[in-house]
Amino acid sequence: MATSTVENYLKHLLLLAEDGEALVPMGALAAALEVVPGTATTMVKALADSGFVQHRPRLGVRLTPEGRRVALNVLRKHRLVETFLVHVLKMDWAKVHDEAEQLEHAISDEVLDRLDALLGHPQTDPHGDPIPSRQGKLHSQVYATLATCTLDRSVRIVRITDQSAEFLRFAEQHGLQPGTAVRVADRNLPAGLLAVQKSGKAPAVSLSLVAAGKILVEPAR
Amino acid sequence: MATSTVENYLKHLLLLAEDGEALVPMGALAAALEVVPGTATTMVKALADSGFVQHRPRLGVRLTPEGRRVALNVLRKHRLVETFLVHVLKMDWAKVHDEAEQLEHAISDEVLDRLDALLGHPQTDPHGDPIPSRQGKLHSQVYATLATCTLDRSVRIVRITDQSAEFLRFAEQHGLQPGTAVRVADRNLPAGLLAVQKSGKAPAVSLSLVAAGKILVEPAR
DNA sequence: TGATTTATTTTGACTAATCAAAATAGCCGC
DNA sequence: GCGGCTATTTTGATTAGTCAAAATAAATCA
Numbered sequence: 001m002a003t004s005t006v007e008n009y010l011k012h013l014l015l016l017a018e019d020g021e022a023l024v025p026m027g028a029l030a031a032a033l034e035v036v037p038g039t040a041t042t043m044v045k046a047l048a049d050s051g052f053v054q055h056r057p058r059l060g061v062r063l064t065p066e067g068r069r070v071a072l073n074v075l076r077k078h079r080l081v082e083t084f085l086v087h088v089l090k091m092d093w094a095k096v097h098d099e100a101e102q103l104e105h106a107i108s109d110e111v112l113d114r115l116d117a118l119l120g121h122p123q124t125d126p127h128g129d130p131i132p133s134r135q136g137k138l139h140s141q142v143y144a145t146l147a148t149c150t151l152d153r154s155v156r157i158v159r160i161t162d163q164s165a166e167f168l169r170f171a172e173q174h175g176l177q178p179g180t181a182v183r184v185a186d187r188n189l190p191a192g193l194l195a196v197q198k199s200g201k202a203p204a205v206s207l208s209l210v211a212a213g214k215i216l217v218e219p220a221r
Numbered sequence: 222m223a224t225s226t227v228e229n230y231l232k233h234l235l236l237l238a239e240d241g242e243a244l245v246p247m248g249a250l251a252a253a254l255e256v257v258p259g260t261a262t263t264m265v266k267a268l269a270d271s272g273f274v275q276h277r278p279r280l281g282v283r284l285t286p287e288g289r290r291v292a293l294n295v296l297r298k299h300r301l302v303e304t305f306l307v308h309v310l311k312m313d314w315a316k317v318h319d320e321a322e323q324l325e326h327a328i329s330d331e332v333l334d335r336l337d338a339l340l341g342h343p344q345t346d347p348h349g350d351p352i353p354s355r356q357g358k359l360h361s362q363v364y365a366t367l368a369t370c371t372l373d374r375s376v377r378i379v380r381i382t383d384q385s386a387e388f389l390r391f392a393e394q395h396g397l398q399p400g401t402a403v404r405v406a407d408r409n410l411p412a413g414l415l416a417v418q419k420s421g422k423a424p425a426v427s428l429s430l431v432a433a434g435k436i437l438v439e440p441a442r
Numbered sequence: 443t444g445a446t447t448t449a450t451t452t453t454g455a456c457t458a459a460t461c462a463a464a465a466t467a468g469c470c471g472c
Numbered sequence: 473g474c475g476g477c478t479a480t481t482t483t484g485a486t487t488a489g490t491c492a493a494a495a496t497a498a499a500t501c502a
Contacts, residue, residue, distance in 0.1 A: 005489065026450060039490055041451055046488090058450060058497065089335040099329055106327035108320055114310040226459065247480060260460055262481055267458085279467065279480060 002052075004105035007074045008033060009043055010052055011104075013063050014071035018140055023060030072132040078104040079125035079132075080115050086126040087119060093126045093177075094168035127168070128159025128178035128216065146184060146196060146212035154183050154199065155217035162214040171215070174205045181220045184212075223273075225326035228295045229254060230264055231273055232325075234284050235292035239361055244281030290357055297353040299325040300346035301336050307347040308340060314347045314398075315389035348389070349380025349399035349437065367405060367417060367433035375404050375420065376438035383435040392436070395426045402441050405433075 002010070012032040016024045030040035048055040052067035063071060081103045085096040107115075113134070116122075123139070124130050132138045149155050157180045160171055171177060175198060185204055187194040194212055195204040223231070233253040237245045251261035269276040273288035284292060302324045306317040328336075334355070337343075344360070345351050353359045370376050378401045381392055392398060396419060406425055408415040415433055416425040 003488075027448095035489090036491060037450060038452075038492085043489075045451095085332070089332065089339065091331070091335065095331075099332060102327040102329075103324070106323040108323075110312070110316075111306070111310065111320060114312065118310065224458080248478095256459090257461060258480060259462085259482075264459075266481095 002070055005043070006047065006050075006052070007070065007105055009040075009047060010063065010067050010071035011074045011078070013053065013061060014068065014075060017062060018138070020063060020068060023056060023062050025060045029061060069136055072136040072138060073109075074104055075138075076132040076134070077107055077112055079129055080112060080119065080122075081107065082125045082127070083119055083122050083131070084115055093172065094165040096126070097163045097165070124159070124178070126178070127161075127163060128157070129161075143216035143218055146182075146194065146207065146215045146217060147187075147209050148213075149184060149217050151184055151187060154181055154220040156181050156220045157215055158218050159216040160214060161216060167211070167214065170211075175202075176205070176215060182217075223291055226264070227268065227271075227273070228291065228326055230261075230268060231284065231288050231292035232295045232299070234274065234282060235289065235296060238283060239359070241284060241289060244277060244283050246281045250282060293353040293357040293359060294330075295325055296359075297355070298328055298333055300350055300352040301333060301340065301343075302328065303346045303348070304340055304343050304352070305336055314393065315386040317347070318384045318386070318389075345380070345399070347399070348382075348384060349378070350382075364437035364439055367403075367415065367428065367436045367438060368408075368430050369434075370405060370438050372405055372408060375402055375441040377402050377441045378436055379439050380437040381435060382437060388432070388435065391432075396423075397426070397436060403438075 009029070012029060013024055014020075016028055016032060026040050026044070027037055029044070030037040033040065035043075044053060044055050044061050047053045047061075047067070051064060052070065053061050053063055055061050078100045081100040082096045085091045085099055086093050091099070116134070122131060130139050130141075143158060144150075144155070146155075146157075157176060157178050159178060160168065160176075162168075174196075176182070176196070181199045183197045183199070185195045185197040189209070194207055194209065196207055196212075197204045230250070233250060234245055237249055237253060247258055247261050247265070250265070251258040254261065256264075265274060265276050265282050268274045268282075268288070272285060273291065274282050274284055276282050299321045302321040303317045306312045306320055307314050312320070337355070343352060351360050351362075364379060365371075365376070367376075378397060378399050380399060381389065381397075383389075395417075397403070397417070402420045404418045404420070406416045406418040410430070415428055415430065417428055417433075418425045
């Protein structure tokens with residue numbers, strides 16, 4: 001069985017190279033896991049021996065099909081647990097990430113399936129991140145962001161890509177959550193600022209371009 | 222923070238000396254944790270350094286108040302998780318023990334409280350084991366068993382003390398679950414056998430004395 | 443091309459938890 | 473009161489995961 005450390009390495013590799021093609025540089029992996037680079041190197045060599053990753057020395061790492069399979073299962077657990085915590089236990093969506101970080105390594109596949117059924121087989125978690133299917137399909141799609149979408153066109157928020165509690169709380173405070181329809185009323189590139197109008201009367205929210213880039217949207221139908 | 226190994230040592234010490242008075246012999250602790258005695262000795266000395274237990278060399282170990290506090294919290298998590306798995310996720314009551322063994326170390330106190338509220342602050346888990354209160358009170362009571370209760374008197378099953386999947390499945394098969402009213406129709410000490418009659422017509426169930434001793438009962442009111 | 447910077451890997455050391463096997467303490471019988 | 477049994481403790485070794493710091497390779501820049 002993969003230890004929870006192994007699961008974490010694989011999960012972060014998946015998140016750092018969602019396509020599965022690209023080689024993840026050792027430094028990026030080490031940073032994501034908050035370990036020193038030497039530790040990541042050592043661990044990656046062990047993972048390669050177990051057949052979970054392919055290691056190209058000095059170039060980077062990438063998941064093998066087997067590693068990807070395990071990583072997708074962990075990610076599925078993480079996102080279903082988050083969904084459960086928000087929808088059933090009514091927890092603060094800014095807190096559930098850290099909880100799920102622990103629980104993803106402790107729940108069995110059977111509990112996972114029952115949780116999935118209880119929640120009605122959701123497609124995305126409360127932050128809008130897609131939940132991998134049981135078969136390991138991850139319907140990831142390229143979305144526009146509030147920083148890139150058409151001006152003055154109504155769009156629907158689908159996903160918040162920054163999972164930090166601070167950012168999530170900020171987003172919640174201004175009602176910028178998946179499902180909400182908004183419109184970018186103005187974008188001032190030199191100043192790095194933009195104004196987001198929630199449908200209706202409410203005053204426009206002012207956002208930095210950096211923050212806006214973390215909020216994915218699709219055209220509102 | 223206590224590692225999950227530490228939590229397990231403390232939990233088992235609590236279960237082996239529920240009163241908190243008695244010294245638990247090192248061998249008993251090692252057996253409960255399925256480690257060799259030397260390992261338990263080493264670990265217990267570390268636990269004593271951290272203030273969780275008192276170690277009387279060659280005599281035994283017992284929890285300090287602080288150790289007991291931690292142990293009760295772990296036990297509360299274990300039993301509430303079991304209750305959740307059976308009542309909400311509808312899992313087989315014979316399987317939930319092993320699941321809870323993992324989850325008890327992964328859930329936060331906040332999740333614990335919300336789970337408790339969701340379940341309506343249950344007093345006992347699905348096996349009838351008492352759930353420690355948030356304040357660390359464990360309403361444990363001395364019960365009779367099917368092996369010791371009065372003959373031909375109607376009693377209600379309150380608790381199954383053997384958590385092994387085999388025994389639980391056996392109990393379930395014969396409808397011997399907490400809440401069920403039964404009557405010991407006959408007890409044959411030399412043969413080590415007894416006959417249990419479920420209220421009504423069903424044929425009597427034949428049980429060994431050993432098995433009967435694992436089923437706690439109280440007088441049916 | 444040669445020197446410098448940067449990323450990665452190696453080396454040596456540490457911690458937590460474990461086992462196997464040897465040493466020891468306590469008790470029990472005679 | 474001495475020998476022997478049993479439970480416990482010690483000792484030495486192992487594994488997983490980590491860090492600090494030295495060594496190396498690659499990339500960059502002059």
